[in-house]
Amino acid sequence: xxxxxxxxxxxxxxIIGLVFVAAIIGAIYLYNSGSGSGTTSTASSNSxxxxxxxxxxxxxxxxxxxxxxxxxxxAAVTVEEFADYQCGGCxxxxxxxxxLASAYAGNRNFxxxxxHYPLAIPAHDKSYEASAATEAAGLQGKFWQMQDQLFRNQAxxxxxxxxxxxxxxxxxxxxxxxxxxxxxIAGIQTKNRxxxxxxxxxxLGVSSTPTVFVNGKPVPFSELNIASxxxxxxxxxxxxxxxxxxxxxxxxxxxx
Amino acid sequence: MAxxxxxxxxxxxxxxxxxxxxxxxxxxxxxxxxxAVKHFTAEPVPCSLVEGCxxxxxxxYAEVAGVPIAAAGAAAYFIxxxxxxxxxxxxxxxxxxxxxxxxxxAGFSLWLIYLQAAVIGAFCQFCLISAATSxxxxxxxxxxxxxxxxxxxx
Numbered sequence: 296x297x298x299x300x301x302x303x304x305x306x307x308x309x310i311i312g313l314v315f316v317a318a319i320i321g322a323i324y325l326y327n328s329g330s331g332s333g334t335t336s337t338a339s340s341n342s343x344x345x346x347x348x349x350x351x352x353x354x355x356x357x358x359x360x361x362x363x364x365x366x367x368x369x370a371a372v373t374v375e376e377f378a379d380y381q382c383g384g385c386x387x388x389x390x391x392x393x394x395l396a397s398a399y400a401g402n403r404n405f406x407x408x409x410x411h412y413p414l415a416i417p418a419h420d421k422s423y424e425a426s427a428a429t430e431a432a433g434l435q436g437k438f439w440q441m442q443d444q445l446f447r448n449q450a451x452x453x454x455x456x457x458x459x460x461x462x463x464x465x466x467x468x469x470x471x472x473x474x475x476x477x478x479x480i481a482g483i484q485t486k487n488r489x490x491x492x493x494x495x496x497x498x499l500g501v502s503s504t505p506t507v508f509v510n511g512k513p514v515p516f517s518e519l520n521i522a523s524x525x526x527x528x529x530x531x532x533x534x535x536x537x538x539x540x541x542x543x544x545x546x547x548x549x550x551x
Numbered sequence: 552m553a554x555x556x557x558x559x560x561x562x563x564x565x566x567x568x569x570x571x572x573x574x575x576x577x578x579x580x581x582x583x584x585x586x587a588v589k590h591f592t593a594e595p596v597p598c599s600l601v602e603g604c605x606x607x608x609x610x611x612y613a614e615v616a617g618v619p620i621a622a623a624g625a626a627a628y629f630i631x632x633x634x635x636x637x638x639x640x641x642x643x644x645x646x647x648x649x650x651x652x653x654x655x656x657a658g659f660s661l662w663l664i665y666l667q668a669a670v671i672g673a674f675c676q677f678c679l680i681s682a683a684t685s686x687x688x689x690x691x692x693x694x695x696x697x698x699x700x701x702x703x704x705x
Contacts, residue, residue, distance in 0.1 A: 306640065307636045307637050311633045314632060318581075318625070321581070321584055322584050322587070322588050325589075326588050326591065390606060394604065
């Protein structure tokens with residue numbers, strides 16, 4: 296130990312302050328960019344530029360534009376999940392689907408589409424409204440956040456008569472305009488989006504949830520785990536890449 | 552001019568350690584801010600090197616009393632960075648405080664690694680980066696302590 300002067304200049308405080316400001320700006324940037332890019336919620340804005348066209352998203356003809364999608368709009372491999380917010384199996388599979396989307400985040404050959412398929416059974420009395428609630432959250436750019444909240448907290452609201460209050464709390468916690476959210480749940484725009492997904496599910500013969508398709512092929516419930524899904528998706532990606540190569544080869548020969 | 556007793560940081564080889572610690576703390580800060588933002592936006596985190604990121608990040612251990620661990624980590628890394636910068640500019644007391652904080656962070660990281668390996672059964676690559684940075688901060692401090700001890704014994 297020895298006598299030592301305290302730092303005289305304000306330089307350390309300046310550096311610390313700059314890093315603090317940079318961290319805050321970085322967090323705000325990440326927050327804003329994360330809520331918009333990469334995710335396509337039903338109607339996070341009136342713009343349709345970031346959304347796939349109905350055709351690209353395999354939506355039925357005449358369905359409203361906009362689907363809830365993660366990943367590349369031009370991906371060769373599409374994982375499409377039909378789910379119900381009051382279905383226990385869907386809540387159980389939810390982390391798996393998030394994990395899958397994480398595993399392929401940034402992979403231009405992969406995209407994940409979430410479809411509402413609220414079952415019309417007495418035990419699922421709030422399911423349709425829950426789908427509408429996530430679409431209402433989507434109108435404020437918070438579809439995936441609300442979807443996550445509803446699945447993660449399914450047990451807390453599914454049998455609670457005050458479920459709307461609980462959803463409003465989620466909306467408030469997500470920084471949403473709660474009054475607008477409540478009004479939008481009953482709005483025609485959200486209803487149309489949910490109905491469009493149901494229509495697509497019926498067209499594909501979906502009868503239970505969760506139902507997952509990989510490039511249109513149904514995945515058995517027993518294989519809705521991360522290892523099996525990754526294997527299936529990897530096989531699809533490899534098959535698409537192989538088909539692209541074989542298509543490219545004759546074209547290259549023809550040019551010679 | 553105020554003078555006070557502070558730990559030795561003038562030993563050759565020690566001067567650069569707070570700077571190195573500051574750089575490592577910045578890496579940890581960036582990593583934690585990223586994870587904290589992803590926690591609040593509930594968006595998937597890329598998981599290319601290991602499997603199970605979502606399982607880890609959505610586990611009950613991702614929050615303590617409603618506070619995301621990632622946010623607490625970001626605060627800890629920022630404080631560690633501030634202490635390292637002050638120490639780099641000659642304030643030896645801050646280096647001691649840094650050592651205490653780095654020890655706590657390293658211990659907490661080891662506990663989190665244990666949770667991932669033994670309880671959750673999955674790893675999250677960004678959590679492992681955070682663990683690596685906090686353990687590195689502790690090793691940097693340990694190195695400085697050993698060099699100081701060696702120097703004082705000569």
